[in-house]
Amino acid sequence: MLNDFLILMKPELTVTVILFLLLFIKIGKGMKNETLLPLIQVLLLLNFLLGFFFNKQGVLFEGLYTSTSMIVFQKNILNLGVYLISLLCADWLRKTPHLPEFFMLMLSALLGMFFMISSGNLLMFYLSLELATIPVAAMANFDLEKKISSEAAMKMILSSAFSSGILLFGISLLYGATGTISFAELPAQLDGSPLQIMAFVFLFTAFAFKLSIVPFHLWTADVYEGSPIAVTSFLSVISKGSIAFIFISTLYKVFQPMEAIWYNMIVVLAIATMVIGNLFALRQQNIKRFLAFSSIAQVGFILVAISSNSPAGLSAVVYFVLIYVFSNLAAFGVASVISEKTGRENIDEYKGLYKTNPFLTWVLALALFSLAGVPPTAGFFGKLFLLTAGATKADYWFVTVAALNMIISLYYYLRITRAMFMDKNDQPIEKLRPDPSARLALLICTAGIILTGLLSWVYDYIVKLN
Amino acid sequence: MEPGLYQLLFISAALFFIGVYGFFTRRNLITMLMSVELVLNSVNLNFIAFNKYLWPGRMDGLFFTIFVIAIAAAEAAVAIAIIINLYRSHQSIDVENAEELKY
Numbered sequence: 261m262l263n264d265f266l267i268l269m270k271p272e273l274t275v276t277v278i279l280f281l282l283l284f285i286k287i288g289k290g291m292k293n294e295t296l297l298p299l300i301q302v303l304l305l306l307n308f309l310l311g312f313f314f315n316k317q318g319v320l321f322e323g324l325y326t327s328t329s330m331i332v333f334q335k336n337i338l339n340l341g342v343y344l345i346s347l348l349c350a351d352w353l354r355k356t357p358h359l360p361e362f363f364m365l366m367l368s369a370l371l372g373m374f375f376m377i378s379s380g381n382l383l384m385f386y387l388s389l390e391l392a393t394i395p396v397a398a399m400a401n402f403d404l405e406k407k408i409s410s411e412a413a414m415k416m417i418l419s420s421a422f423s424s425g426i427l428l429f430g431i432s433l434l435y436g437a438t439g440t441i442s443f444a445e446l447p448a449q450l451d452g453s454p455l456q457i458m459a460f461v462f463l464f465t466a467f468a469f470k471l472s473i474v475p476f477h478l479w480t481a482d483v484y485e486g487s488p489i490a491v492t493s494f495l496s497v498i499s500k501g502s503i504a505f506i507f508i509s510t511l512y513k514v515f516q517p518m519e520a521i522w523y524n525m526i527v528v529l530a531i532a533t534m535v536i537g538n539l540f541a542l543r544q545q546n547i548k549r550f551l552a553f554s555s556i557a558q559v560g561f562i563l564v565a566i567s568s569n570s571p572a573g574l575s576a577v578v579y580f581v582l583i584y585v586f587s588n589l590a591a592f593g594v595a596s597v598i599s600e601k602t603g604r605e606n607i608d609e610y611k612g613l614y615k616t617n618p619f620l621t622w623v624l625a626l627a628l629f630s631l632a633g634v635p636p637t638a639g640f641f642g643k644l645f646l647l648t649a650g651a652t653k654a655d656y657w658f659v660t661v662a663a664l665n666m667i668i669s670l671y672y673y674l675r676i677t678r679a680m681f682m683d684k685n686d687q688p689i690e691k692l693r694p695d696p697s698a699r700l701a702l703l704i705c706t707a708g709i710i711l712t713g714l715l716s717w718v719y720d721y722i723v724k725l726n
Numbered sequence: 727m728e729p730g731l732y733q734l735l736f737i738s739a740a741l742f743f744i745g746v747y748g749f750f751t752r753r754n755l756i757t758m759l760m761s762v763e764l765v766l767n768s769v770n771l772n773f774i775a776f777n778k779y780l781w782p783g784r785m786d787g788l789f790f791t792i793f794v795i796a797i798a799a800a801e802a803a804v805a806i807a808i809i810i811n812l813y814r815s816h817q818s819i820d821v822e823n824a825e826e827l828k829y
Contacts (some may be wrong), residue, residue: 410816
């Protein structure tokens with residue numbers, strides 16, 4: 261029994277151990293940031309590597325907590341993302357006066373996401389969702405003296421509190437209509453009565469808030485722009501990824517009997533999300549805001565795969581999120597290096613970057629190509645599998661709209677690439693020397709962007725887990 | 727008259743929409759937070775009513791209520807900390823004054 265408990269909950273337990281270690285360091289003598297940051301990076305690397313060993317499948321606490329090899333793999337993706345963020349934003353992290361607190365908040369949010377992915381019960385799901393969002397709102401306020409940071413945190417906490425209110429109202433109606441809150445018992449009770457449909461709409465709305473699906477996306481761009489880049493990358497990659505995982509497993513496992521209802525909702529919202537995300541991304545000048553709208557558009561593509569309601573959809577989404585971790589973190593990493601050293605975040609100021617910083621330019625260009633889905637990069641294969649999964653329903657016009665949106669997105673991704681390589685600039689960004697750990701992380705991301713697509717066993721492995 | 731399930735559900739739905747209305751119309755951050763608390767309390771009422779009248783044998787609703795109350799407190803704590811910080815930088819807790827991030 262105890263063995264089961266220790267091995268099944270290993271990802272959560274390792275994160276908790278690191279969390280407590282940081283707490284003891286904080287309340288004890290304290291450490292200088294220069295020594296603490298490498299320690300944290302090594303711990304996170306160990307945490308990531310440990311995720312590959314001693315994995316077991318099983319259920320704990322009468323269905324409250326489940327673990328399958330797919331869930332373990334999803335947790336490993338999230339671990340990888342957190343490790344990369346700790347490397348990429350080293351410059352900013354070293355300067356922040358509250359380094360242990362920052363990682364305590366980040367790891368407790370990560371812990372919440374782990375429990376959320378594993379949850380087998382609406383109560384567990386709600387609790388872990390809150391654990392995954394409340395610390396992030398506190399993290400968004402980490403540039404304490406900046407006005408926009410506190411504004412971003414305010415928008416984040418208010419919209420997340422409101423959306424969790426909606427989620428809870430939905431859960432309460434669902435409980436009233438079915439009498440159970442366990443994921444295993446719910447599908448048998450769902451018969452599509454009006455009360456259940458209303459409850460489902462509330463639940464769906466809450467998910468849409470957290471995933472920033474149009475028309476519930478308005479908080480996203482503001483929060484992304486105002487927060488420190490470390491938090492923005494955490495929000496856009498780790499948070500989005502974990503919510504996408506639990507969203508897809510809730511739809512496929514729990515709300516399977518209501519498929520006829522949610523299929524139409526997803527089609528409409530996917531088209532709205534892609535179109536509006538793309539159109540707003542076209543006119544952005546701030547790089548963080550631009551990446552925010554691009555991530556909204558990417559969620560639209562994820563929805564296309566989710567609509568397929570097949571195992572192929574799940575594996576396509578997991579594969580895409582893995583690629584998304586590499587490509588989006590590479591883009592945010594370059595933006596973080598430039599913003600931390602020079603304070604510039606405008607796309608116009610990136611003109612002529614190639615002359616002074618060829619390495620950063622190539623990494624950013626590759627990342628943008630991958631986000632746009634240009635062939636040699638992994639992003640192409642990610643998008644390909646997403647759209648193929650979406651096409652299994654034979655709604656070809658829907659997939660065509662998605663493909664057309666990829667073309668629009670190509671325009672604005674290439675706009676930045678052109679600015680960096682071809683445009684002239686009188687005062688280009690001077691030559692920057694990224695921190696060695698940031699350089700390492702950028703190299704890892706680049707390798708990931710290229711290799712995840714070219715090595716076919718990655719996708720095969722994900723399909724096999726399913 | 728003994729209040730039944732319908733009366734309780736009516737009150738909770740009314741509370742929910744009053745909360746939503748307040749959240750959308752009020753411009754003071756503390757009041758907006760209070761509106762969210764109204765929404766959460768309507769949920770609690772819903773859970774209790776369903777538990778008492780429809781599913782008396784299952785305790786899920788009661789447990790859920792206890793957890794919702796606890797989480798609401800945690801959320802309010804973080805939100806008020808953020809609002810205090812916002813007040814320090816903006817000298818006001820009116821959402822209209824927090825207007826640097828747009829479009």
